[in-house]
Amino acid sequence: MKRRVAVTGLGLVTPLATGVEETWSRLLEGRSGANKIENFEASDLACQIAAQVPRVDGRGGGAADMAGVFDPEQTLSSKEQRRVDEFILYAIAAADQAVKDANWTPEDEESRLRTGVLIGSGIGGLQTINDAALELEKSGPRRIGPFVIPSLLINLASGQVSIRYGFKGPNHAVVTACSTGAHAIGDASRFIQRGDADVMITGGAEAAICRLGIASFVGCRALSTHFNDRPTEASRPYDKDRDGFVMGEGAGILVLEEMEHAKARGAKIYAEVVGYGLSGDAHHITAPAEDGDGGYRSMKAALEDAGLAPGDIDYINAHGTSTPLGDEIELRAVERLFGEAASADLVMSSTKSSIGHLLGAAGAVEGAFCALAIRDGVCPPTINLDNPSVESRINLAPNKKVEKPVKAALSNSFGFGGTNASVVLVAPS
Amino acid sequence: MSDVQERVKKIVVEHLDVEEDKVKPEASFIDDLGADSLDNVELVMAFEEEFDIEIPDDAAEHIQTVGDAVKYIEEKK
Numbered sequence: 419m420k421r422r423v424a425v426t427g428l429g430l431v432t433p434l435a436t437g438v439e440e441t442w443s444r445l446l447e448g449r450s451g452a453n454k455i456e457n458f459e460a461s462d463l464a465c466q467i468a469a470q471v472p473r474v475d476g477r478g479g480g481a482a483d484m485a486g487v488f489d490p491e492q493t494l495s496s497k498e499q500r501r502v503d504e505f506i507l508y509a510i511a512a513a514d515q516a517v518k519d520a521n522w523t524p525e526d527e528e529s530r531l532r533t534g535v536l537i538g539s540g541i542g543g544l545q546t547i548n549d550a551a552l553e554l555e556k557s558g559p560r561r562i563g564p565f566v567i568p569s570l571l572i573n574l575a576s577g578q579v580s581i582r583y584g585f586k587g588p589n590h591a592v593v594t595a596c597s598t599g600a601h602a603i604g605d606a607s608r609f610i611q612r613g614d615a616d617v618m619i620t621g622g623a624e625a626a627i628c629r630l631g632i633a634s635f636v637g638c639r640a641l642s643t644h645f646n647d648r649p650t651e652a653s654r655p656y657d658k659d660r661d662g663f664v665m666g667e668g669a670g671i672l673v674l675e676e677m678e679h680a681k682a683r684g685a686k687i688y689a690e691v692v693g694y695g696l697s698g699d700a701h702h703i704t705a706p707a708e709d710g711d712g713g714y715r716s717m718k719a720a721l722e723d724a725g726l727a728p729g730d731i732d733y734i735n736a737h738g739t740s741t742p743l744g745d746e747i748e749l750r751a752v753e754r755l756f757g758e759a760a761s762a763d764l765v766m767s768s769t770k771s772s773i774g775h776l777l778g779a780a781g782a783v784e785g786a787f788c789a790l791a792i793r794d795g796v797c798p799p800t801i802n803l804d805n806p807s808v809e810s811r812i813n814l815a816p817n818k819k820v821e822k823p824v825k826a827a828l829s830n831s832f833g834f835g836g837t838n839a840s841v842v843l844v845a846p847s
Numbered sequence: 848m849s850d851v852q853e854r855v856k857k858i859v860v861e862h863l864d865v866e867e868d869k870v871k872p873e874a875s876f877i878d879d880l881g882a883d884s885l886d887n888v889e890l891v892m893a894f895e896e897e898f899d900i901e902i903p904d905d906a907a908e909h910i911q912t913v914g915d916a917v918k919y920i921e922e923k924k
Contacts, residue, residue, distance in 0.1 A: 497864035560901075563892055564885040 423607045423691040424680040424846065427520025427673030428786045429512035429621075433469035433478060433666050433773045435486030438515065442790050444772075445798045446819045450650035451773050452664050453479045458629055465641040467649035468627045469666035469774030471508070501565045502578065503543030504625035508669035508779075509575035510582065513537070513619055520673035520685060522617060523583060534587030534615040535576040536606045537671065538598035538622045540778025540833070543570025545628045575623050587615040592778075595833030596737075598622045599670060599781025603841050604694035606674050616676045621782035623669035635665060638704055640741065653775075654802035655738035655745050655768035656814055663739040666774030670782030672789070687846040688789040693724025693828075699836025706744055710751030712838045713737070713830060717755050720840035726826060729759040731842075733797045733827040735784045738768025739775050746808055748830065753810065760812050765797040765822070767815040772801055781831035781839065788827035788843045795823045851898075851924070852917050858893045859913060862886065872914035894920060 430437065433451025434444040444451075451469040457477045460466040472480030474489045481487065490499055493511040502510075513535075517523055524530055550566045568574050573591035580589050588609055592601045599622030606620035635641045642662040645652030653664040680687055697719065699712035706712065721728065734752060738745050745768075753760045769787055776783055791797055796819050803816035813820060826844045856870045863880050876882040876890065891907045894900070894916060900923050902910070910916050 495864050497862065560895070561892070564888040568885075 421611045421613065422677035423610050424675050424677045424685070425672055425688040425691065425789045425843065426675045426680050426685040427516040427522060428688065428789060429515030429519065429671040430783060430786055431471055431488060431508045431512045431668040432776070432783060433471055433668060436471065436488040436511065437486045438519070438786070438790070440486030445769060445787070446796060448799050448801045448817060448819070449772060450653070450801060451478070451666065452649040452652055454649055455627070455632070460632065463629070463632050464636045464643045465632055466646040467642070467652055467664060468632070469653070469664050470627055471668050501569060502574070503546040503569045505539050505542060505623045506569070506575045506578055508625055508667070509537050509623035509671065510578055512621065512623070512669035512671040513579045516619065516671040516673050517583060520675070522673055530584045531586045532616040533585040534589060534609060534618045535580045535585050536588065536590040536592065536602050536609070536618055536620045537575040537579060538592030538594070538602045538778055539572045539575060539624055540593065540595045540598050541624060541626045541631070542572040544626045544631050546570040548628060548630045579619055585619065588618070592622070594837045594839070595835055596775065596777050596780055597831040597833035597837045597839040598778035599783065600785065600829060600831035600839035600841050601696070602782055603672060603674070603691065603785045604696065604839055607691045607694055610674055610676050616679045618674045619671060620674055621669060621671035622779040624777045624779040625667045626777060627665050627667050632665065640704070641665060642740065651802050653740045653771045655736070655740045655771050655800055656749065656806050656808070657803050658805045658807040660740045660742060660745065662741055663770065664774035666776040668776055668783065669779050670786050672782065672786060689792045689843040690846055691841065692844050693720040693726065693842030695719025695721070695723060695840045697838045699838065701836050704834050706747050706832060707836070708747060710747040710754070712836055713748050713832055714751040714755050716838035716840040717751070717828065717830065720828065720842045724842040724844070726842065728756040731759070731764065731826050731828050732822065732824040733788065733791050734764070734766035735788050735827065735829040736766050736768045737830040737832045738800070739770055740768070744832070748832070749808065749810055749812070752812065762811060762813050765813045765815050765820045767798055767800040769798050771803065772798070781829065784829050784831070785841055785843070788829050791824045791827055792843060792845050796821045797824065849917070849921070851920050854897055855894065855913060855916050855920065858897060859890065862890055862893055870913055872912065872917065874913050875911055877911070898924060900924065
C-alpha cells in the first residue's frame, strides 16, 4: 500500500507576522508587509523597500506590543544568536511553532530516528558572508571566527533544528533559488513515501534583505524600483504597473507525517500532499522561457502524480512575483494546461502581493497557505491588482479574498536557473 | 581583583552567557562554563582583541580555565 503524506503542523515567520494564525488573518484582510528599509543605508539603492519581518526592535514596522511580533530572544539566547545567520534563526523559530502545532516532540529514540529534517534556503547566510568579507579586508584572517561557516551554511538550518529536537532521521537541505520551499515539501514527501522517515520537518528560510542582497537583485533588474515612496503598493502581480518583485524574508516550516502514523496518534491533519512535479527550463539563468513550458510541465507532472485532472483543482497559489515578464508567462501556462477548467470557478492568487517574495522560503510559506485555504475554505487575495495587464477567465482574486470550498490546491514555485516545482495538496480524507 | 582578571571575566560572561559568580579562576571553560571547542576559539580571539596580543594555537590549547587565561595574558603583557 502506498504510504500517504499528511500535513500535521505549520510554523510561519513572515513579513505580516510571526505565527500561523496572525499571518493568515492579516493575509486574508489584504494587508501588506512591505516597508521602507530603515535598518541599513538604502538611500543610494535603486530599491529602498522590502517586506521585512516585524521585530520587537522596530524593524519591519514592528513594535514590542504588537501581536505576532518577532522577538529573537524567544527562540535563541543572545549567545546562540551570534552563532547563526538570521535565516537559521527564522528557520528555528518557525520549526518551534510547527513541532508544537503538530505536538511532535518525541522523547523516545525510535521516534527520533524516524523523524528527519529538510529545510532549504535560496541564498543562505548572505549577511554573514558580507560581514566576514569586510572583517577579513579590515583586520585580516586572524579575526575570522569559528562561527562564520556554521552560521552561513544552508544545511545548518536543518542541522540546528535536528540538534534542538534530537531528530536523527534524514538530514537534508534544498538549494534551488525561489523553488527551494516547494522542492523541500516535495522531496520530504518522497522521503516519507519511500520509507526513509515517518515524519519530516520541512520548509524553507531566507534572510537576504541586506545592502548586498538588495544591490545584487537590483543588479539583475529583478526588484521593484518605482514604488520607493509607496512600499505597500509595490508588489502588484498581474497589474499593468508592476515593475519587479519586493524582497521578503522569513521562514515556513511544515511537519509532514506518514498518514497512518498521524492517524494512530490522533494528530490534527490540515491536508494531504498528493502531488509533486519538477522540471527544468534549460533556457536562461534568470529569465523564464517565454512559452512557460517549464512551469507547464512541472504543474502537469504534479497533477499526474496526484492522479487529478485540472478541473479538480480549486485554488492555485501562483508563483506570481510581480515581475513584468514572469506573471503573464505563468498565467498563460496555467490556461494552456487547464483548458476549459481555466474558468471563473478557478481561483489563482499571488500571496507575494502581501508578503513579498521570500525567495527560498516562498514555496514553503505558500504551501502552508494552501493547507490553510483547504482548512478554512477561503482563497487569499492578490492585493494591488487594480488594472490587470491581460485578460484572463481565471479569477485572480483581485484585492479581496474568495470564500469557497477548497478540496485541492496547487502551489507553483519557479527559480533562477530555470528550476520549477509544483505541489498539490488536498483536503484530508 | 586585577585589571586583567576583571576584563577576562567580562569577556567570558558576555561570550558564554554565564552568571558572573561562576567565572572563578579555577572554572574550566568546557567543564564548568558550558563552552565547546568553537567557543574556546572565539574566547581566545576575544582575549587577543581586548589585550592587543597574539595567542598562538599551541598556547591557546593550554588555556583551559579562567585562571589559565589570566595568567597567560599577564605574562604576555
